[in-house]
């Protein structure tokens with residue numbers, strides 16, 4: 251048999267072994283074609299086909315029969331994780347390779363394990379901790395700060411394929427496949443001693459949805475707690491929130507109307523423990539006030555801005571542009587203590603009991619991180635708005651909405667730039 255044929259056999263049996271090893275990846279594996287060309291070189295995936303080089307396949311298979319399966323798994327995971335740019339900077343390329351290799355080392359299946367696992371995992375875990383989360387952007391920035399010899403060393407440890415031949419094709423298909431892998435791992439993988447947890451953590455980051463925070467604000471502040479059957483305006487945040495709050499009824503947005511005679515009240519709680527948050531907080535308040543005014547809910551209505559770290563520091567009522575200007579011009583983040591979300595809820599509940607609020611419609615909590623959540627569901631709608639959370643995973647109670655915004659989106663301003671991310675529940 252000629253050498254290309256032999257290499258082809260090796261690649262094809264690697265495909266079967268990969269499916270055997272990781273059943274939850276079968277559909278993804280079968281969505282990639284393979285081909286074998288003459289000569290030597292690293293494999294590369296153009297988006298739909300992984301091309302191997304015959305001489306390299308024969309040699310590396312002789313040295314370690316798992317290496318070809320590992321290469322294929324590496325290329326496929328890049329696609330699952332949405333790594334499809336052919337012209338990354340070198341540190342992003344390395345960051346992507348580290349994520350993929352780390353996932354494979356954690357999975358550690360019979361046909362994909364290759365020597366050097368402990369060393370690779372040690373390097374990754376150290377850098378992930380430094381970066382704050384296993385995300386390409388954070389990791390790439392961390393990698394950039396390391397010395398040149400370390401970069402070269404890490405490249406030798408993690409690089410297995412040629413990223414320059416990539417083409418960003420079938421992006422929607424791979425996004426769907428990636429969500430399907432998440433669902434399968436969650437639903438079917440049992441007792442794996444945490445081996446899939448790295449994959450899941452990285453997939454959750456990959457599948458965070460982009461979300462327009464301005465449209466979120468509009469919906470949150472104009473919505474009536476009415477329900478209807480139609481799901482034509484499907485919105486995952488409000489849909490799941492409605493399900494958790496009102497049983498089997500999804501929430502919908504109201505028309506922009508105000509019930510005549512009612513006074514609407516909103517609370518924006520600001521977590522003041524984050525010292526760098528002043529700019530984003532002010533922008534968020536301005537945006538919220540804009541919506542408050544434009545949508546008509548602002549007439550005779552009150553917007554309370556409550557500053558809190560581990561206790562309530564101030565409560566300002568904003569009814570006019572002038573109130574807002576005064577508030578933000580003298581705005582300083584008070585406190586600086588730890589974060590506890592509960593005092594705001596206690597304070598607001600007390601005000602409701604005392605008649606301080608007549609028709610509190612909702613509370614938005616603007617924060618940059620972790621805090622203690624109240625254990626009981628309050629009588630009003632609640633949303634936690636996380637700013638620059640570095641892909642943290644939040645244990646938001648099921649009765650609250652959550653949305654992630656980034657400083658750069660807030661600070662850019664202007665229409666159409668207000669994207670944010672939503673954690674996939």
Ligand SMILES: [Zn+2]
Pocket residue numbers: 324328346347350409410411412413
């Ligand atoms: Zn790679």
